[in-house]
Amino acid sequence: MPIFQKPTLKQGTNRKREMPEGLWQKCPECGEVIHNLELSQNLKVCPKCDYHFTFSARERINNLIDEATFEEFDQNLLSVDVLKFTGVASYSERLESYREKTGLKDAVVTGFGRLGGHDIGLAVMDFNFLAATMGSAVGEKITRLVERGTKAGRPIIVVTASGGARVYEGMLSLMQMAKTSAALARHAQLRLPYFVVLTNPTTAGVMASFASLGDIILAEPKCMIGFAGPRVIRETTHQDLPPGFQTAEFLQRHGFIDIIVRRPDLRTTLTRLVSHLSSR
Amino acid sequence: MKVRPLDFEKPIVDLERQLEELKKHSKLQGVDLEHEVAAMERKIEATRKQIYENLKAWERVQVARHEQRPFALDYLSLAFTDFTELHGDRLFGDDHAMPCGLASLGNYRCAVVSHQKGRGTKENIHRNFGSAHPEGYRKALRVMRLGAKFSLPIVALIDTPGAYPGVGAEERHISESIAVNLREMMLFPVPIVAVVIGEGGSGGALGIGVADRVLMLENAYYSVISPEGCAAILWRHRSHAPEAAEALKLTARDLKELNVIDQTIEEPLGGAHLDHEKAAANFKTAVLQQLDELNKKSKKLLLEERYQKFRAMGQVLEG
Secondary structure, eight states: OOOOOOOOOOOOGGGGGGSOTTTEEEOTTTOOEEEHHHHHHTTTBOTTTOOBOOOOHHHHHHHHSOTTOOEEEOTTEEEOOTTOOBSSSBHHHHHHHHHHHHSOSSSEEEEEEEETTEEEEEEEEOTTTGGGOBOHHHHHHHHHHHHHHHHHTOOEEEEEEEOSBOGGGHHHHHHHHHHHHHHHHHHHHTTOOEEEEEEEEEEHHHHTTGGGOOSEEEEOTTOBEESSOHHHHHHHHOOOOOTTTTBHHHHHHTTOOSEEOOHHHHHHHHHHHHHHHSOO | OOOOOOGGGHHHHHHHHHHHHHHHHHHHHTOOOHHHHHHHHHHHHHHHHHHHHTOOHHHHHHHHTOTTSOOHHHHHHHTOEEEEEEOOOSSSOOOTTSOEEEEEETTEEEEEEEOOOOSHHHHHHHTGGGOOOHHHHHHHHHHHHHHHHTTOOEEEEEEESOSOOSHHHHHTTHHHHHHHHHHHHTTOSSOEEEEEEEEEEHHHHHTTOOOSEEEEETTOEEESSOHHHHIIIIISSGGGHHHHHHHHTOBHHHHHHTTSOSEEEOOOTTOGGGOHHHHHHHHHHHHHHHHHHHHTSOHHHHHHHHHHHHHTOSOEEEO
16 A cells, blocks of 8 residues: 655754754754754764664765765656646646756666675665655666666665655556566576665555565664555554554564664675675 | 445436336236336446446446455356365465465466455455455465466456555565565466456555456456545545546556556446356456467566566656
């Protein structure tokens, strides 16, 4: 059951007047007001409570990939409004506004690069773009990356975040689940390693396809991970949800996540794992 | 069996009432109204035809959800022979929303996986309204593996509002159970035919829907999200479900045009619920024809074509 959520930008409205616009951020977890520069230097992790803020695809790539080794693929691949979808807002308008807002063409950045000296293929989803929902462009870019990785014999790393399927693309969106999983099936047949890093939030159609198929599945602390949204579950089952439901820690307790890794440690951990599972 | 009429069938219901009146009148008064009765029956058929040939997407969703529509087990008893149900995923439990087993269709011995809804409250609770848990998808995987091991073609009957959104489902990783099926179904070296017989609810449907041929009954729907869910998000209210149903392009006709499905199976006039036998016969003819075609292909070609079929899905623009 896919959900589609607008990214909610939380702001401390009552304190807004005291803070110069765009210079400070309030931690949604502990309320700490942090200077943007400090936050960036700390990889967008709250220095007080360790809350992991949303990391953009560019920031993630800069953090993980060896300097000047990233070769981006399909940079200009675009989603199309195949169904001519118009609800409250039209799909084409929304695409336009998010392209402008984020500087991205769609919700994933893919490419080859080096991680601690290892040749890898990397896809990073960016939640700022339409909640990183998966439409044809996202599915196609990830599929092409995996196929290129299969051909080149490279490990693949996908850093996920997603509100689920891109409802505006109807069934073509759902079919990206099958398409990406198919490419991973062939990658796995060649015994090439596939790593997933789950970040906040990863849900629905993305979770029910490539995000669940890693040989090794990592997650950032406290990130929300699930198939159905908590509201849907509550309304369907009339049940109280257990504390910490659908967090990385909850999923690890229930046997799904290999390692929960703090953002500052991710690069080292991934490098070690890639090195261990690589042939030669 | 008294068939519950749907809202948009009111003109038919009205005419049927008039027909009853005529018949009663004829009997009570002893007048011969044979001509009038025949004319009325023709009119009913014509009205039914008129309505069903012009069904809106949202009306088809109502037909697809009709409680008296043939469900998977009806097809298993009417179209298939020798159904032997196999229970349990050997990990956690047995999901009654997902009956699986061995059955024959014509001369083909098959492995069958399916979603099953219930009629009435008691049965629906037993079948969890056709919404499977992880153990359902894992049981389906186990039975499909049997198919692959013993060279039995796999037939999947899809009829679910969606995989179950519940605490237990999340605790046992419903996402993973679906994802693994998507990956594994791509590699089974036997023909796979999936048929959406009623509701094709999103990932829960696709979880047994990766196939060489995907067929849909004429009034079935297959959608990334329920029209109600889509309306709630994109129109901010569920009451816009009819518009959402139209916009989502979820009917067999639309999905054939988008190349998401391969074939539409015709239903008896007025919907499959009016004639289970006919619906099952049409189902059987269509699936057998597909199996005949797929059976001629080498394993290598079969797998390559299956890959390319899903590889081609979606539309993008190279900027």
